[in-house]
Structures are given as C-alpha cells and as structure tokens.
Amino acid sequence: MFPPILIAGREIGPYGIMAILGALVAALYVWRTNKGGRAGHIKNDDLLHIFLMMVAGVFIGAKVLYLIVNIPLFVRSWAIFMAQPALLLNYLVGGMVFYGGLIGGLLAVLWYCRKYQVPFKTVAGLMTPMIPLFHTFGRVGCFLGGCCWGVEAHWGVTYHYSPAAPNEVPLMPIQLFEAAGNLVLFVVLAYLSRRLVRKWLVLPLYLVCYAAMRFVLEFFRGDTARGVWLLSTSQWIALGMLVGVALLWLLKWRKQQDTPPEDSQPPENPGQQPRQAQAIP
Amino acid sequence: MDNQQPPQGYQDPNAGQQQPPPEYQNNAAPPPQGYPPQQGGYPPTQYPQGGYPPQGPIPGKGKAIASLVMGIVSVVLAWFGYLSIVSLVLAIVGLILAIQARKEMPVGTAGMATAGMVLSIIALALAAILLICVAIAGAALCAVASY
Numbered sequence: 001m002f003p004p005i006l007i008a009g010r011e012i013g014p015y016g017i018m019a020i021l022g023a024l025v026a027a028l029y030v031w032r033t034n035k036g037g038r039a040g041h042i043k044n045d046d047l048l049h050i051f052l053m054m055v056a057g058v059f060i061g062a063k064v065l066y067l068i069v070n071i072p073l074f075v076r077s078w079a080i081f082m083a084q085p086a087l088l089l090n091y092l093v094g095g096m097v098f099y100g101g102l103i104g105g106l107l108a109v110l111w112y113c114r115k116y117q118v119p120f121k122t123v124a125g126l127m128t129p130m131i132p133l134f135h136t137f138g139r140v141g142c143f144l145g146g147c148c149w150g151v152e153a154h155w156g157v158t159y160h161y162s163p164a165a166p167n168e169v170p171l172m173p174i175q176l177f178e179a180a181g182n183l184v185l186f187v188v189l190a191y192l193s194r195r196l197v198r199k200w201l202v203l204p205l206y207l208v209c210y211a212a213m214r215f216v217l218e219f220f221r222g223d224t225a226r227g228v229w230l231l232s233t234s235q236w237i238a239l240g241m242l243v244g245v246a247l248l249w250l251l252k253w254r255k256q257q258d259t260p261p262e263d264s265q266p267p268e269n270p271g272q273q274p275r276q277a278q279a280i281p
Numbered sequence: 282m283d284n285q286q287p288p289q290g291y292q293d294p295n296a297g298q299q300q301p302p303p304e305y306q307n308n309a310a311p312p313p314q315g316y317p318p319q320q321g322g323y324p325p326t327q328y329p330q331g332g333y334p335p336q337g338p339i340p341g342k343g344k345a346i347a348s349l350v351m352g353i354v355s356v357v358l359a360w361f362g363y364l365s366i367v368s369l370v371l372a373i374v375g376l377i378l379a380i381q382a383r384k385e386m387p388v389g390t391a392g393m394a395t396a397g398m399v400l401s402i403i404a405l406a407l408a409a410i411l412l413i414c415v416a417i418a419g420a421a422l423c424a425v426a427s428y
Contacts, residue, residue: 012410012411013410016409016410016411016412017410019409019410020406020409020410045383049380049383049384052376052380052398052402053376053377053380055376055405056373056376056377059369059373059405059409060373089363092366093363093366093412112380116384
C-alpha cells in the first residue's frame with residue numbers, strides 16, 4: 001500500500017487524494033468542453049450546479065448501496081458491534097459502491113434538470129465522458145490504497161502494509177485493468193460526443209459498455225464474497241443496466257414503428273382533389 | 282389642429298430658452314422644466330423619500346443562511362475524527378440548499394448562498410479525504426469482526 005501523506009498531523013490516504021484529483025480533472029474537462037461547445041453547451045452556473053449535485057448524489061448513492069449490501073454482515077455481527085461500538089462506527093463509515101454512486105449521481109442530475117428546466121439530453125452528451133475519466137483516478141486510488149483487490153496470481157502485485165488487502169500474497173492488479181478500461185471508454189465517449197448528431201447517445205453507450213466490462217472483471221475480484229446466488233451485487237446491477245437499456249431501446253424503436261410517416265397520412269378532406277404541382281413559367 | 286394638453290409631468294428641457302412648440306403656445310400653463318421629453322407620455326415614477334423602491338422578502342434567503350451555517354459547522358467538524366461523517370452529511374445538505382438558493386435569489390443578491398456553497402465544497406473535500414482513510418482501515422476491521 002502506498003504510505004499515507006502527513007498534513008497538519010493528519011494522515012491523508014492515497015485513495016482520497018486520487019478521488020479529489022479525479023474530480024478536479026473531470027471538472028476541468030467538462031468546463032473546457034462546455035466552453036468549446038462541440039459536445040453541447042449549457043450556462044456556466046447550471047454546469048457548476050449540476051456538477052455539485054452529481055457529487056452529492058454520488059456520495060449518497062454509494063453509501064446507501066454499501067449499507068444495503070452489508071445488511072447481512074451487520075445482522076450477523078450485531079453482538080460484536082454492541083460490545084465494541086467503535087467497530088460499528090467503522091462499519092458505518094467504511095466503504096462505498098460505485099454503482100450506487102452512479103445511480104445516485106444520475107438521479108440527482110435528473111432532478112436538477114427537471115426542476116430548473118435544463119435539457120437533460122444536452123447535459124448527458126456533455127458530461128457523460130467525465131464519469132469514466134473520474135473513475136480512472138478512483139481505481140488508481142484503489143490500487144494505491146490496497147482495496148478492491150484481485151484474485152491471487154503468481155505474476156501479481158504483493159502488498160506488505162495494506163490494512164485491507166491480504167499482505168505477502170501476489171494479487172492480480174484488477175484495479176489497474178479497470179482503470180485502463182475506463183480510460184479507453186473516456187477517450188471513445190469524448191470523441192463520439194463531439195461527432196454524433198444525437199450526442200445524448202453517449203450515456204446509454206457508457207452504461208452498456210461499462211456494465212459489460214464490470215461484469216467480466218468482477219470474476220477476477222478477490223475481496224470477500226459480495227452478492228446473491230453466484231453473482232456479486234455489481235454483476236447483478238450490471239445485468240440490470242444491460243437489460244434496462246435494451247428495454248428502453250426496444251420501446252423507443254416500437255414507438256417509432258407505430259408512428260406512421262407524414263406522407264402516408266390520409267388527406268383532411270377525402271373528397272378534395274389533391275393539389276397538383278404547377279409548372280414554373 | 283387640436284390643442285392638446287401635455288401629459289402630466291411632462292417637462293420641456295428647453296423651456297425658458299426658446300418658445301414652446303406651437304401646440305403648446307395657446308395653453309394656459311407652460312410645460313414644466315427639467316425632464317426630457319418622454320415617448321408615450323407617461324409621468325416619471327414617484328419614489329418615496331429616500332429614493333429606493335420598497336423591498337419584499339428575498340426568495341431563497343432562508344436557504345442561503347442555512348447553507349452558510351451548515352458550511353461553517355461542517356468545515357469545523359471535518360477535523361475531528363469520526364465527527365467527519367457528521368461533517369460530510371452537513372456539507373451535502375448545505376450544498377443542496379446553497380444550489381437551490383442561488384437559483385431562487387435575484388442576480389446580485391446570492392453572495393451568502395455562494396459562500397455557503399464554497400464552504401460546503403471545502404468541507405466535503407476535507408471529510409472525503411480524512412474519512413476515506415478511516416474507511417479503508419474500517420473495512421479491514423469489519424472483515425475481522427465477521428469471523
């Protein structure tokens with residue numbers, strides 16, 4: 001584990017530093033992109049508010065999902081927590097789940113856009129690429145901090161002083177693989193958000209691509225079993241995302257099929273002769 | 282041509298320096314001085330003594346004050362061990378209130394809301410950094426506690 005930095009007598013862990021750095025880089029990216037206007041444009045005030053609302057939603061969503069996922073542990077260890085309240089505090093404080101943060105952030109942005117009449121599709125096209133960009137930094141922070149570790153692999157990375165990952169055991173650096181995947185996703189989405197006519201399509205594209213990537217990478221996670229019936233919580237959510245996006249797409253396609261094209265509609269007055277084009281003298 | 286009365290309050294800036302326009306020559310009272318000719322003939326707005334329009338309650342002011350107080354408290358609490366979780370909660374609530382206040386308040390009056398927002402951001406960053414370091418150790422302790 002990367003040693004913590006001492007500032008004003010407080011230990012500052014690498015994960016927190018990487019998270020803050022990631023947030024700053026993501027904010028810089030979205031501000032520059034909004035200024036350029038090629039991926040869409042909204043007022044600077046709204047951009048700031050939406051970014052901050054997203055941050056608040058990420059914190060709330062990530063923590064709520066973490067608590068929900070750990071309810072069985074909480075119930076199982078109730079006697080220990082009552083005997084040692086400090087452990088209970090550590091349980092409440094420790095951990096966040098990315099998918100909870102993603103859902104919380106999206107809901108917060110949706111709420112703001114509805115309340116203050118900001119076009120959600122423009123926001124989606126503009127701000128979606130910053131999600132994998134921020135996540136890249138977060139996963140590097142996980143690697144430096146020693147959490148979210150991978151399965152044992154003889155070619156892997158060995159921690160010596162990690163408070164979370166098993167020490168003196170070579171582990172697959174799955175955090176770095178996911179960071180690399182997120183970086184590629186960011187580059188692709190940033191390019192598409194400038195090129196596509198319907199820029200909001202980068203949001204469902206991100207949800208689908210990240211869900212597929214996360215589903216596969218979860219099989220190589222080595223931290224304690226998290227989930228229900230063979231799959232982890234994040235894998236179930238990833239499946240749900242894939243199914244949800246597919247269903248929405250199907251509904252949209254059916255709606256387009258049901259709406260007839262304009263030239264096939266009958267005339268307003270059936271007895272009226274159709275107007276004929278007049279020759280230009 | 283009809284002789285038309287000038288609108289009330291109308292003042293010809295050139296009164297006294299030259300003859301008034303022909304349409305006013307036959308009026309009993311010359312046009313008053315000092316005000317430029319007004320299109321549409323509306324009289325100037327009369328303000329009460331002191332010169333300022335009456336002020337009603339500013340929308341969003343309560344939220345701005347609340348966000349400022351929460352921002353200050355959360356910045357202070359962020360430095361005290363496990364109280365940073367309280368700081369985190371207060372910072373998030375303060376941030377949401379500040380954003381709502383900034384949207385509701387008239388332009389130029391949202392300084393308090395902006396201050397509350399800045400303090401909440403600082404507290405959020407501090408609590409996140411200091412708390413996450415505790416959280417990683419906490420997760421390890423919880424793993425031990427469950428066996």
